[in-house]
Amino acid sequence: MIVRSSPATKRWLHKPFPDAPPQLSAIESLVQTLNISPFLATLLVQRKVTTFEEARTFFRPELSHLHDPFLMKDMDRAVDRLTRAMANGEKILVYGDYDVDGTTSVALMYGFLSTIYDKLEHYIPDRYKEGYGISKAGVAYAAENGFTLIVALDCGIKAIDRVAEATALGVDFIICDHHRPGDEIPAAVAVLDPKRADCPYPYDELTGCGVGFKLLQALCRVRGIPAETLWPYLDLVAVSISCDIVPVTGENRALAYYGLKQLNSAPRTGLCALLRIAGFVAPNETCPPAAKHLDVTNVVFGLGPRINAAGRIKHARAAVDLLLAEHHHDAEDFAYELNQHNRDRQDFDKSMTEQALAMIEADEWLKNAKSTVLYDASWNKGVVGIVASRCIERFYRPTIILTRSNGKASGSARSVAGFDVYEAIEACSDLLEQFGGHTFAAGLTMPVENIEAFQKRFDEVVSASIEADDLIPKVDIDIPLDFSEIDAKFYRIMKQMSPFGPQNLAPVFCTEEVVLVGEPIIMKEKHLKFTCRQVGSGRTFTAIGFGMSAWADHLHQNAPFSICYSVEMNHFRDQSTIQLNLKDIRLAE
Template identity: 50%
Template sequence: MRWISKPLPNNDVVNSLSKSLGIDRVLAQLLALRGINTFDEAKSFFRPNLAELHNPFLMKGMEQAVQRIFTAIENNENIMVYGDYDVDGTTAVALMSTYLLTLYPNVVTYIPDRYAEGYGISYQGIDFADDNEITLIIALDCGIKAIDKVAYAKEKNIDFIICDHHRPGDTVPDAVAVLDPKQVDCHYPYDELSGCGVGFKLIQAIAETLEHPFETLIPYLDLLAVSIAADIVPMDGENRILAYHGLKLINSNPRPGIKAILEQVQKTELTITDVVFIIAPRINAAGRMKQGIHAVELLTEQNISLAKKFASEIDQYNADRKELDKKITDEALQQIRENNEEQNSTSVVFCETWHKGVIGIVASRLIENYYRPTLVFTKSGDKLAASARSVKGFDVYNALEACAEHIEQFGGHKYAAGLTLLPENYHAFKNAFEKVVKETLTEEQKTPEISIDAEVDLSYLTPKFYRILSQFAPFGPANMKPVFKATALRDNGYGKRIGKVEHEDDLPEHLRLNIIYGADDKTYNAIGFGMGHQLDEIQQAETFEAAFTLEENNWNGFTSLQLMLKDVKC
């Protein structure tokens, strides 16, 4: 593991922030590293304000989109709200459909089948619209590259409004309106919204046109917080404002579907991390294991008893998904070992019976074991389909492009992609991909990296320090939880391995330490997940260094600060 310390910010800015905010220099340094240079910027950061959201009509196409929806309502047209089967897509469909139904009854939802229809807008979905006399489709979290599909719909007198956040190609579909802040000629001030976020800007524009107060939109912010957390979009600008207030809603008055999930896991107060690891996987599991429309039903249900029933079904999908991805991961790891590929530059594995809905998760799991670009293939019809995942700094999309002669179709971005190829091309592709990666993967990219925000004296880490630090939340890309480094640490001899074991001979995989620091021998509690194997080395070392984040530990009514270890060096 490489430790990389972030460059120190401007000293005058740190001093100014420390003085004007009445906080210590470490906290001021953390703010400056996030591009916060003044008292007013810090005030905005610590108190995200819905009044600071941008005017939705600054987005290209917004006027046309709003007008087309009003025309549909006036003409009593049938409207379809269409979205992708992942968390961002299903939350977006839930948001848009429930809002429109407060204005007008002729609204239906549609989520494509992951296996029969694939990603994005499908011909089957358009045919369904045609069969049901639907004349307007609002597509969310997809559609920016669906040029042929939108043209097909137009032939059937079906209009499209596209609300997407993916990068467009050279041309965009011939829709009534295309809302995508990543369009080159769109001058909307913030271009990192989630798909659900773009949908929210559309309902904000409708509400403003109707002169409805903004407060009528607050009940939709829980869906937005889930989409922002799950889609790993930057946690800055409008995303941070929306996620902050959405999380407050989840913790105070969530919609029945989210409340039903929380009751299942017996959680009362959620962080954005909890949203990522508790709510998002359950919503995703519907599309992975069955149908994404089940997630929309859960998120739109108003009856709490029915919501609990839907949540119970989705929880079972998630349990099945977890069991399946563990089984497939074990099989994939065994395949790598049996093929003597531990020393390869890539992991490329295939089994025709692996479930297509979990191969992306399995690819991420394999990277935890072998830190290198990874593809997991399964059979899909008469072709092979794969999910690709990459490591920090390495562009897997470019690597796939270099192997394009062996591929039928591929798409994605730097760190995640999908592709299909003919079975007879699998081995040629696998060899070509290994060759490309071996030639282009740098030594640095072969090792996981920890980015250190600040080196601290552990005596800094007081309850007051943590109270201010916790106001940096919600965390996510562009505002990650700060990682600290501390040196000259000692183990007090009571450290131990913890965690459940499957077999009697296994050793627990996690680590609990009582760290001694400073002349007064004050101890600090620390937990290291997956770090149990380092216990002996730590206890034999005279001193060690640690990279960690800071959390509060509540146990038996007693609250204390706890170091969450990311790595140690002896």
């Protein structure tokens, strides 16, 4: 007999319902002009879409809506230096981070520049030997091999010392980053980062790959290259946006929209091979798959882990080689290698997560703390960020997982909704040698002897600033919905609100008075599946709850309950049916 734990408590947070006269008027107008239901019109108004023209832009983004790249601080200097380097026959090194954003950035920049210039190389630092960002070894490699310009992507905004060293060696830097700057900006020839306080660029949520794309956009304009030449590279930009978990709003929305179109119509050879080995394309099927529309979720869970696995397990160069591959045979070899690395990553992930959770359970202070900071010198550095996320699934609080690397304690931080882990780490910066990142994810390095002090200080900072509610997982619910509203037209229009991602998440609905039709089923000992209907409605739907098997013992025939869920399309054996992806369940009082 399998004994299942009790379901975790979650907060259901209902988004404000548009009830002011202008909002109600906008809903009514959208219902009439778009011929949609009031529920769909309400979703649009919640997303600040209130007029027909705004709806047209929202449903059909245009690349003409992209901002002028020269609005970005230092863009003119970057284009001038890059143009001069090519005119003078200088050697250019394209340098990037080892994650998905970094490798797609390098593939984008190197791939495009190589069509107009041949004195190029690309360089990805070794995660284990060099660490994150611009490394001493990278600068030395450039100087020793006659490179006079480095274009750094998805890193460099805090590389004050490395840029100074490079300058002294006669190597210039163009930095294309999107991470938060420190108090000082590196003295590079050009520093492109929309998060710079002095940067007037109207959108600051681009990925590193997105910033690189803006540089190429500006270069094309100066050199008279048609902008359309860049469009085939948008599949790389879409992969970076999806996997770097940036807001899918504004310019990112347009880039992701057209990048996913590229991925679904004419993806590059390497991504085709990766789609095939990830199971999105059958062995005898053409690529891209005609029957399946690939979306952000497919990219995040299907492509992202395999691209990331190269740098986590061995070296991220293999990921760049895949993304640049031109021949199917080469691409298939690289995809196979990345898939093997991903399997190894999964093994490390499982064993390290078990060890980390056991460490917390065995320590009363750790169990009762408002944060988690764990260290084990034997842990694999490439998986610490994933393990941090796994720990949050069990102990919902800001988490940092550290291991030993090059004699230091190095690791990754992950946060919970509503808490800025970067600021909390910054408050402990006197104990650190290096740190950087975003609101919800960061990396850091410190002397091993500082771990205990950091663990205590970090928890003090978190405890002083985190709200009690932030330590309870939440489900944001857009609107209540009756089953009678869910049909093919509803799904088709809702799907046009994609691509979904942060700040434009797939809508989540809640429905009360739901009852079982038949018995719930447990799949793979951890997932929940059942058929249900709403009292008073004849419509039935299949509901899937991933990781929600604990609920099986609490659901009974003729006992109504409430659910919150997203509406999805399930494709199986040439049949497509609407299904509900469960987020949480509430039993009747």
